[in-house]
Amino acid sequence: MRIFISADIEGITGVVHGEQCSPSGGAEYTRARLQMTKEVNAAARGFFAAGATQVVVNDSHGSMRNIYIEELDPRVQLLSGSPKHLSMMEGINADFDAVAFVGYHAKNGDFGVLSHTISGGTVHEILINGEAASEAVINAAIAGDFKVPVIFLSGDQVICEDIKKTLPNITTAQVKEAVTRYSALHLPLEKAEALIESQAQKALENIEACQVYIPQRPVTIDMVCHNSGLADNASRTPGTKRIDGKTVRAEAPNFLEAFKLLRAMIALAN
Numbered sequence: 001m002r003i004f005i006s007a008d009i010e011g012i013t014g015v016v017h018g019e020q021c022s023p024s025g026g027a028e029y030t031r032a033r034l035q036m037t038k039e040v041n042a043a044a045r046g047f048f049a050a051g052a053t054q055v056v057v058n059d060s061h062g063s064m065r066n067i068y069i070e071e072l073d074p075r076v077q078l079l080s081g082s083p084k085h086l087s088m089m090e091g092i093n094a095d096f097d098a099v100a101f102v103g104y105h106a107k108n109g110d111f112g113v114l115s116h117t118i119s120g121g122t123v124h125e126i127l128i129n130g131e132a133a134s135e136a137v138i139n140a141a142i143a144g145d146f147k148v149p150v151i152f153l154s155g156d157q158v159i160c161e162d163i164k165k166t167l168p169n170i171t172t173a174q175v176k177e178a179v180t181r182y183s184a185l186h187l188p189l190e191k192a193e194a195l196i197e198s199q200a201q202k203a204l205e206n207i208e209a210c211q212v213y214i215p216q217r218p219v220t221i222d223m224v225c226h227n228s229g230l231a232d233n234a235s236r237t238p239g240t241k242r243i244d245g246k247t248v249r250a251e252a253p254n255f256l257e258a259f260k261l262l263r264a265m266i267a268l269a270n
């Protein structure tokens with residue numbers, strides 16, 4: 001059994017502020033990166049206990065150089081650095097049996113700790129075939145094009161609930177309860193890690209119940225920007241269509257092709 005983990009930082013226990021997510025945060029960031037590494041280790045322990053033979057983790061936040069390789073479970077392989085063609089899902093392929101999301105967060109506009117969708121400065125909303133999508137849903141669709149199911153997610157209560165609308169049989173680990181966008185009630189760290197470990201094990205034991213998520217084809221991705229100037233820039237992406245003042249549309253035969261256009265749109269918008 002081969003497991004692919006995509007690890008973000010906003011949904012890690014103890015994290016509630018941008019300073020904890022960026023090198024400019026100094027000691028605050030150091031603490032969050034260490035806990036991110038520990039929560040990846042906890043998930044990996046659960047997967048190995050349930051029969052995994054290989055675990056690869058893709059560092060999926062910001063610079064994508066957050067996880068401490070020195071502190072990583074020696075059975076886990078790290079994929080780090082940026083840019084990467086598939087971003088948070090780089091490294092996924094059809095040889096994996098399952099995908100897990102550690103430290104994920106709510107989509108922009110939702111109540112939830114540090115809620116945003118891919119690019120906080122650009123994106124108001126991303127819609128897949130007309131439905132608002134979190135990073136978890138977007139990345140589940142990338143896994144879907146490789147026919148790999150997403151079996152596990154950890155984060156706050158908002159993303160743990162939201163992902164079940166798309167993936168009803170996913171196993172989640174809620175490590176904190178959002179109080180506002182910048183505050184949360186956290187599990188003690190040892191309890192959070194124990195919960196992640198036991199839920200990850202349960203998730204792999206439940207893999208047969210998990211469905212691959214493949215959005216209906218052809219796939220439409222709408223990017224709604226914060227303002228029309230950003231959409232002006234994004235609309236210069238070849239093969240995309242301006243829908244209204246703030247919205248640019250990518251349409252493609254499958255999700256991966258539409259996602260490549262989305263990434264180009266975001267890059268140009270910035």
Ligand SMILES: [Zn+2]
Pocket residue numbers: 008009010060061062
């Ligand atoms: Zn992030």
